Amino acid sequence: MIELKDITKEYSSNGAHIVRALKGINLSVKEGELVVLRGASGSGKSTILSLIAALSKPTTGEVVVDGERVSKLQDNFASEYRRETIGFVFQRYNLIPTLSVKENIILPLIPINLDAKELEDRLFRVLKMFHIEHKKEQLVKNLSGGEQQRVAIARANINNPKIILADEPTANLDEKLSLHFIEMLRELKLQGKTIIIATHDPLFFNLDFVDRVFEIHQGEII
């Protein structure tokens, strides 16, 4: 389902210095799998997620999802691909703090111009799934870290995407909330979603429902 072929990624730092974030990555993830990318900060795991989500383009190589070369997509098609296929849970959640829970969650649906009933149905489904119905009118900036994370996951699921990408999902959570997140992941896996998690949190490495763990070190899979 997801294939990364000979991927390299270089960033230009301060205009001159080139940082090689990924050095020839080859990775294949099957439909319904839950894969963990393990590695220290700066190892390149987040960059892999970013390339799969078509948020950036590889310097060389290509990313193929469901047979489509997403790394070659033009900007607008990349946006549509993200909207229809990807649910991304960012490390710092990337919510808009001055919007309410409900407004943040429905953001991906706004450009589709759904009718009001369908929008309400989808919103209700994810609010219920992630247990945040009672918070829906509250501003996101007034929520705790764990609640914000649930909002981020709800937003990632509002379009019922096939692929969930999560970048350091437990980095800002205590152990109890981290375990709660893992339970949510299990639920999503049961629904048949393909899940890739970039993390250095040991909690994820021995979970019974994790299919594979890849170790990333200095831009390479080892």
Next chain:
Amino acid sequence: MRSRVNFYIVEYAINSLIRQKYKTFFVVLVLSTLVFLLASLFFITNSIKYELSATVNSLPEIIVQKTKAGRHYDIDVSAVDEILDIAGVESVSARVWGYYYFENAGVNFTLVGIDEYEEQYKNSFKSAVQKLNFKTSSMLVGIGVKKIMRNNYYKEYFNFIKPDGKLKKMNIGGEFSADTELESNDVMLMSKDDAREIFDIDESKATDIVVRVANVNEIATVASKIKRLHPDSRVITKDNLKISYQNIFDYKSGVFLSFFTISLFTFFIIIYDKISGLSSEQKREIGILKAIGWRVDDVLREKFYEGLIISLFSYIVGIILAFAFVYIFNAPLMQSIFLGYSKLKTTFELPFVFDIQTLALIFFLSVPIYIAATIIPSWRSATIEADEVMR
């Protein structure tokens, strides 16, 4: 069927403006002020142009004045018959008129004498002849004069001070009105005899002579014939008057427009500067929207609605305020920029002139420019990779 307009994006745009309430308020304030100033300027210009054009149209075709050492002197009434003999001349009248300075109010009135048996050279005088009582010392006054008189407790009569220092009592017999207020506002209309007495003008003299020509194409020819007949006179045609009226107005509006353009430009620099630099929060928001599936055109459409709502609202507020300022409050301060000489004249009410072109011009000077200034910086951020914008 679903609406083509995505109301969720419109709602998001409104919400976004509310979230940035201080910035929104500042922009509305600046834009509304700009539209208000621009609209007021155009409304006043249109009104005065309308008044001027109507006033100039009612002017006599030729005016003959006697000059001595370059100054205007009283002309001999006998010249009337000589001019009347020129081929093409339809009628000739000797006018008695002048300015009377009313010290209490610090304004000049225009005193005009008319004769009930003469053919009147202005349409407004024809109806005035019916109203004016020539048997008693009576006069008709323009609306501006009437107001000033009333404020100074002259409701029924007015005492003129003659050149010999004696008083001349004139009854206020009614109101004088013409096609335009500019023409009638500061006028005091009375019999020629009364006007002569107030100005101490001899019966054989007149202030000037007005000439009507049967064929307007012959005005220049008749004017040159009069000039040959009276080389010491100044012969002014209607076209000359039109040009000098227009020149005064154009000069004043030109000076004002120059200053206005500079301030307009400065305002836009401020607005552009305010908007062009998106804050890191705004850039991040665009990055988030792109990361969760908004296309570049979705982002731009949302920014377009933001710009449209804010600029259209400001435009409407500015136009309504300008309408009220000019046509209800009579444009205090601003009117005197165009009518600088009005310190010695009575103020007059600006006539309502509705010109759709003016409204369209102001619209195109404000709304699309603001929308463009909103969209351009957002477009720059929206076309960068979402990953980079969020970082």
